[in-house]
Amino acid sequence: MGLKALSRLAGLLVFVLLLLSSCDSGFNYSIKSTLNPYNISPLTAQLKIETEKPCNVTIKVLGKIPVEQTFNLNATNLEVPVVGLYPNTLNNVIVTLDYDGGLVIDSIKIKTGNTPSHFPRITINKLNRNEMEPGMHACDIHFANNGKFNSGPIIFDDQGQVRWYLDLSFAGKMVSPFQRLKDGTILMVSRHVIYEFDMLGKPLKETNISTNYGMHHDVQELPDGNLLICVGKRNNFIKLENKMVASDSDHIIEFDRKKSKIVREWDLTKHLDVSRNDLNFFRPRDWLHMNGLA
Known part of the structure; x- marks a missing residue:
């Protein structure tokens, strides 16, 4: 067996041992997930985690292109976002709880629905990562719908798979342009309204x-x-x-x-x-x- 294969096997064994140890660690915790908590961001979820000791949390959505985020909260009651879920999938999400004295790794399942039927099919014809910023790809899409617009931003990965979107059909008009401000706020405007959201679709501010x-x-x-x-x-x-x-x-x-x-x-x-x-x-x-x- 080659060195690379041995290295992968060793890594897998360590991961399995960590999973097994987390089941019998004596560390009490609970994880509750809510898909699309604000009803406009269907490929996200919110985790409510309660632990007996203050923890930091790492969330990893598994798949061909995984998405991982770490939250240094050092708290016992935590609310953390899960972004980058695959549509129409029973997503496997790894949750790592890092506390003073140990590490717990758990796995949860989050089932998502399909993307809307009117979404475009995305085909990646050419990809040159050396000439691109890191991360995924964001754009606006708008459906005129006989003058009553259905607008919303989407984010897709290097395989053309949509991994996040906002459903802004409630506005009933064109909402654009989509951008993420330096503080992380998602900002878009309609004719007379400035909308501010977080990645879960939580309304942060609406200004007329x-x-x-x-x-x-x-x-x-x-x-x-x-x-x-x-x-x-x-x-x-x-x-x-x-x-x-x-x-x-x-x-x-x-x-x-x-x-x-x-x-x-x-x-x-x-x-x-x-x-x-x-x-x-x-x-x-x-x-x-x-x-x-x-």
């Missing part, structure tokens, strides 16, 4: 902005946590061919997330040529249609 502004297409987080947002503004006019027409999608606002208010705005009609014809063939007032910030 003035209906005089309509958000669309791009949001950027500033170093201080404020947001730059593309907007259109009501009752904003430009002069074209000696006629005053209402303009659209030509403002930027700075939004203070902590105080939930607009602190600054820029009217790009005051800085750029509104007579440019790049997009005016759509409709005269849509002279810029700013969809991106950099």
